[in-house]
Amino acid sequence: MIGEEPRDVPAPASHEGRPVVPPPPGMPDVGAPAPTPPAEVATPYGLVPSQPSSSAAALLAVSTDGARLVATPQPDRVTADGYLRMTARVLIESPGEASRVVGVVSAHEGEGRTAAAVNLAVCLGRAKGRRGRVLLVDGDARRRGLTRLFCGTGPVAGPDGAPVPHPTLIGTALEGVDLMTAPDLDDGLTVSTPAAWVHTFRELGALYPHLVVDCPAVLDDPEGLVLRECVERIVLVVKAGETTRTAVTRTLGSLSGRVLGVIVQGAHAADGGWR
């Protein structure tokens, strides 16, 4: 709860003896359980990422019920162009080998933030040959959108079949993308401390050149306010026709200088002036 002593973000489980995440029930094709990774591609955490599949090359969207990722086999040129431009911007703003923590934020829920984070991670993961793998971080401990998409609602079973507590790192079928699940909350009122997130990001940054954090809605969840302060760069997601400029201003606060880019969902760039 805001105002109470925030709880530290639990550190992800060690990769030592870490089981491969089995596919949760109802997981889409693109989220199929990753096979055991070859030894030569083992991460420092010992995480074995999933092998890319043909369908994983597509852009993704979250289903209406929020339980599945839906592939768009042939994304339109405008959509692909938008995410590629955003990816290029992230890469340009990340010179050298320094890790970059990019937070995907939005003002309210339902504005396409999770899908934008997944697609951005997908696009960044395809550039792994140059920068390494991308870690997709589910920062929304209450909604657990990414965790539910990739792991279902139940606990994650380890290689030995024993349940693994959240948060944990799991490999995904998405090319070059790993996922850190959201931590389990004792209750719905706890709020993480910025220091805990900064510490976690620093630790994960040593392993991944890029962290894409799916932040809670800033104006709906105080956790979003905390994460907004902890990430290095911000990608703002707004929904055309629903998000107001006032909400955007309040969402960014004084951090508009950190904004790398804005993804306007549901708008056509060519029709920007029809109103």
Place this chain on the structure above:
Amino acid sequence: MSALSALVRRGLRSAWERRWLFAVPVATFLLPAAVWVVHLPDTYRASALVSVRQVIAARPGGALPTTQEWRPEQILATARDRVLQTPNVAAVVPLLWPKGNPTDTYTLNAVRGKVLYDQVGDTRFAVSLEHPDPALAAEAVNALLDAFLHNEREQKVRVAEGQREFLEGEARRAREGYDRALDAMEAFRKDHADTMPDQKDSITAELHRIEQEVRERENDAQRSRMLVPEVDKMLRTTVPSGTAGGAPPTPDEVVAQLKVTSAQAALDQAKKTLAELRLRYTEKNDAVKSAVLQVSLLEKDVDTAKVGLEAARRRADADASSRRRTDSEGLLAYLRQWRESLLGEEERARAAVTELRARSERLAARLAEIPSTDDQLRKLKPALESAYQASLRAEDAARNARAAAEFLRNGDTGDTIGFTLESRAVPPVQPSGPGRMRYLATAVAFGLALGYGLHVLRRRYVDDDLVASPADIADLVPGALVVAVPLVGEGPAPRRGVVVDWACAAWVALCLGGALFALGAHKGWVEAPAWFRPWLGGRA
């Protein structure tokens, strides 16, 4: 894709996205408007045509000011207000509203609102009135125009009557002035009856006559005085009866002798007077001419008297008898009596002369006063003439005013007031209203206006704050990359939007269907249900 087609597509898409914003208000207004217009009864417009022409009115009298008559365009410019004056409109109230109060302002204004005025060309205008009853509409229009023409005529007649009364008063005063001048003249004539200039000639003639008579009287007196010694002489010479002597003259001889003597004396006196007059006057003077004539007459008298004396002497010689001689006593008595009569005549002649001289003096005095009277009369005559002329002019003006008033009262309206009712209103056959299509168009316009208003409000208070395109947010994140992507893989449309779409479509369909049903039932295209028939309007 050309810029025009892109613009068209964008406009169509924008209109489609806002279809319910305009369709719902339009349908919402259209349904009650349709139900209302089918309820309205048919109205009939009855019209009457009035022509206008300029009336040139002559001034009935010079004392009145000149009035500028209005030209036709000026009359037309004010005709509407004149037609809609209260007395005219009040005549229509009992027809349109039998229980209405013709003096009530609101009622009168209601009538004014129903009367339509249209100018037709440059010299005519039409007055119309719409009413569900065509006969009543025509009757109301005719009543209005009849009242208008009547009141216009009365107004003109009032003005003419005022002029007539004024001019008749002026004529009466002028006549009284003339009467006063006449009275003054009469009084003057009465006061100066003996010295009026027109009596100058008669007085002068009277003076001459008196002078002549004075002379005659003086001659008579002179002759009588001259005969007295002759009579005395004859008395002395006459021998009384029985005495010796010659034969006495006969009475005829004595009388003839006396006549000769008298005539001779008168002739001498006349010659003397003539000589005196010739010393004072010329031969052309009337007195001289009269004296000359008198002398010639006296000369004839003398000759006649002498002839008579000779005849008397011859008769006496031829008739000498004793009887004549024995009458000497009678002769003496006769002579004495004659002498007395001569004396009396002289006395009377002198008295007459005295009286005539006095009268002559009075006439001379009157004659002397005539110039003064003439001067005073000359001063009075212009005033009398002026009063007479003024009276004539005033009478003429009053007569013209009476004729003008009578003409205005009974003449043709076109000649008197300039308005001619060319065609009276007749009950129309075809209805002229109500403008149902106009009402429906108005409802549509109201709906569109309301939709536009909602659109404007939405743009101002809702849409302006919404982020609809990258351009709307670029200023908030300077330096950031703003990309626009479609909603990837979005599922079916939100249920709320579908519900709204269906609800709006149902409402629009309901309203349009209801409107079409009402209009079709009114036109007879569809059979109206029994409960709806009483609501339908039509011919009253």
